[in-house]
Each structure stands twice: as C-alpha cells, then as structure tokens.
Amino acid sequence: MKLVKDILYNVSINAVQGSTDVLINAVQFDSRKIESNDLFIAQKGLIFDGHKFIYNAIELGAKVIVCEVFPENLNKNVTYIQVEDSNEALAIIASNFYDNPSSKLKLVGVTGTNGKTTITTLLHSLFQKAGFKAGLLSTVKILVGDTKYEATHTTPNSLAINSYLYEMVKAGVDYCFMEVSSHGIHQKRTTGLQFVGGVFTNLTHDHLDYHSTFKEYRDVKKSFFDDLPKTAFALVNIDDKNGEIMLQNTKAKKYSYALKTMANYKAKILENQFSGLFLNINDQEVWTKLIGSFNAYNLLAVFGVSQLLGLKSTEALTLISELENVSGRFEHFISKEGVTAIIDYAHTPDALKNVLETINNIRTGNEHVITVVGCGGDRDKAKRPVMGRIASQLSTEVIFTSDNPRSENPQTILDEIEAGVEPENFKKTLSVLDREQAIKTATKLAKKGDIILIAGKGHETYQEVNGIRSHFDDYEKISQLLKAIEG
C-alpha cells in the first residue's frame, strides 16, 4: 500500500480533483487488471485510447485515475490527476511506487539495431562469473538473481521494468544489464530510470513502419544518450556512422569502441573461424568461442563496459574467453552426415548480410550455403525486398518461408521478399510457405559439407499466425530432420 501523494514526486501534473491522501494497492495501465483500491493510468495507445476505459476501471474498484484529459462525469469517491503525458507519468509513478529501484543497483542500457541481446547476455554472464550478482532484461529472457521470467518484449513496459528491478534489489543484485529498444524509448518505458551507463551498437534499417523515417529512428536512439546524467558513461561503436551523433548532446562521459578507427577500446581480428574468434583487444590477445566479425564488436563493447564498471582488464579478458554463444545467435552443429546447421536471429537486412558474409568468409571450400529465411508480418515492410536481395546474393540456394505472419497474408509477404531478388539470382530461390516444409527442403538439398542457415527466429519457440502462437523451434526442427538423414 502506498499513499498517492508519495508516488507523484517528479510527475508533471496539470490538475488534481479529489484527495491525494489516498492509499492505493497497485498501479495499473490495463483496465482489465484493475482490482479494488488500484490506481489506473489511461494511456493513448496505437489501437485503443485508455481514457475510454476509465469508467470500467472505476467499476472494478480503481480509486485513483491518472489521465491526460478528465472524463466528462467525475465520481466524487475517486481522485483524478491530470498529467501532461501519461506514458511519462506511468514511468515515474512506477519508479516511485517501487522505491526507485534503478538507483539502488548499477543499471546499464544497451541500444542499437543489432547486438543488444548478445551484449547484455554476455555482460550478465561475465559479471556473474566475476562473482557479482547480476540481472538481465532481454528479448530472450529476464533474469532476477536465480529466478527466470519469460520476456514478452525487448524492453518491457515501465511498470514491469520497475517491478523486476525492485525484485533484483531485494535479491541483492549489483548490476543489471538491459536492452533499450527504440519502441521502449519512444513510448517512455525507460523514462526516469537511473542508468550508470549506455551503450550504442549500430544503426541500420529496421522498424521504419513505426518510426516514419530513418532520421526519426536515429533521433529516438539519440534521445536515450541525451538523457543520461553526467555521472554516467556513454560508450559507442565509433565505426558506425551514427556513433558520433549519439554523443553529440550527451552530458555523460564519452567513450568509444572500434575495429577500424581510433577508440578507447580497440580490437583487431587475428583469426575468424568456425571454432571462434582470436582477437587483439587493447594490445592483449584473447580466444573466444563467438563467431563472426560482428561478434568482435559485441565482445569489444562487453570489454569496454567491464572496464568502465571497474573490472581489471586481465580478469575481463580471461572471463571473455570463457563466454558461451547466446541462444539463437549463430547457434550451430554439424550432423553425422557432415552438414552444418546454423540457427540465427538475423531479422534485419544488416544482420542477415553480416551472418551470410561471416559464413562465406569462414567456409573452406565450395560448399553450398542454403538459406531459409522469411520476414515478420505487421512489421517494417520495406526490409522485405532488401532481405530477399541479400539472401539471394550471398547464398547458393535460398528458400523463402514464413516467419510470424501475424495478421498478414503469408503469401503476400513472400511475394514482397521475392520482389527484391535480382533476375540473375532468381533461379537460386524457392518459396515454401510452410516453415517446416521449407526446412525439410533445405535438408534434402544439402550434401556433405554444405551449410544450412535458418535465419530470423533464433531462440523463438513459436510461429504466430492471426494472433495464435503455435509451437515452432528452428533448432528443434533442424536437429530432428538432420538426425533423420543420419538414420
């Protein structure tokens, strides 16, 4: 139970109707979850306007309503608080409700188009190995001490973030590593959090359905760095052409990492093989199990953060050499028949290009690279032809297939992917609507030595069609099928 007046600190309030000396049980932004004596915050969403549910919330027992516009008829037993921005109010109220947990541990946010899950997961594991208690908020999973929760978003809503951080504080967590998505920043899910540092990975084509232009997408990412305090660090990939921009208006201390230019944290790839990367990081050599030059960037970011948080460089490098691949990111195995299967979450043009270039660079002979890939429904349509073109340019054979069509017609998505294939590459491609059949086709095409890349779903264990998620796991499927070939 909390007194309303105690959780309004720092909220931009325009008007109050009723008493703020009211005790509330919980904060909710979904009217369907309201119980008696709760506080309901009405948010304007993309589908609904939460203000329409104020009466329902009161019927279910809400005693306090936070909204941008007062409803026409006010109930005298209810307190109404009019705020400038409901999303921001939710984030600040959530933080106050949970006693500002982000200030009680060291919170590091990682943003950028690709690499967030990899970097946060590696940092979590490195700090655990170094003897600290660490927390993780990522696309794949949420870890609060020893308890694991399922992740629904890359960056959860602000109420969930603060509740997880509160649990972490209770569990004695020292460091929390979290992914900060552009949707998260834009919807103010991270507002009011006290970060000790922020990391920028890279910025390439994604989410241009949500952010109408690339500049808008970039400026949303930049605003995360603009809002860091001067005590925090801002660590950016300076090889990325937007790295410098992220630092333009930040008050935080500026640091950089790079493979190609001068930087505070600098790496050189000495060897890049299927068995891993051999790197020189700030003049010290280290072997890692991770594969591909994009992972050299990820590992460098991990090293940089470890240094900025005070680990000794030799200890950090030793621990880096022990880090395991992140689930669904370049996960691979070789079947008895000698076919290599790679499962990777590449769902953007840049990620797909990086993964295929990595495969092409480290394959030893004329083995075929057979790619199975699709694009999500209800997501950025502009990336579909680009991914179709990249897959067909960099593979020997490509099978386009479904990847969470959601509410869209799966065939239309495939047509849009195929539209990007250049005429000379068309004969290499095939479209198989059903993902299981597509993977089966790849295994039939593959001969000893060949490489099958299954891209786009990584760790996901479902296929979403028209709001229904059915179990589907690329790793499980390909390992069953390749075993069938062995048998």
Ligand SMILES: CC(=O)N[C@H]1[C@@H](OP(=O)(O)OP(=O)(O)OC[C@H]2O[C@@H](n3ccc(=O)[nH]c3=O)[C@H](O)[C@@H]2O)O[C@H](CO)[C@@H](O)[C@@H]1O[C@H](C)C(=O)N[C@@H](C)C(=O)N[C@H](CCC(=O)O)C(=O)O
């Ligand atoms: C596009 C987007 O980000 N949508 C998010 C947004 O939903 P929305 O704006 O559509 O909300 P809405 O359904 O219109 O509802 C508006 C308000 O009315 C309330 N409501 C609604 C119905 C009702 O009966 N009662 C009620 O009170 C809702 O609780 C909400 O407060 O706010 C919701 C609540 O926080 C989120 O769950 C939802 O994420 C959807 C499911 C989603 O798919 N988001 C993806 C695109 C996303 O956020 N992705 C990013 C990046 C992914 C990456 O890593 O690349 C992520 O961080 O995961």
Ligand SMILES: Nc1ncnc2c1ncn2[C@@H]1O[C@H](COP(=O)(O)OP(=O)(O)OP(=O)(O)O)[C@@H](O)[C@H]1O
């Ligand atoms: N530093 C990087 N640069 C470019 N591509 C990368 C990088 N790291 C990983 N990738 C590619 O992007 C895919 C997604 O990586 P990861 O899950 O770490 O990114 P993310 O930023 O968390 O993505 P999401 O936005 O879905 O949360 C990987 O499977 C790999 O193909």
Ligand SMILES: N[C@H](CCC[C@H](N)C(=O)O)C(=O)O
């Ligand atoms: N976080 C990303 C993941 C995309 C993964 C891909 N499998 C898809 O469903 O489009 C998104 O929600 O856009």
Ligand SMILES: [Mg+2]
């Ligand atoms: Mg992620």
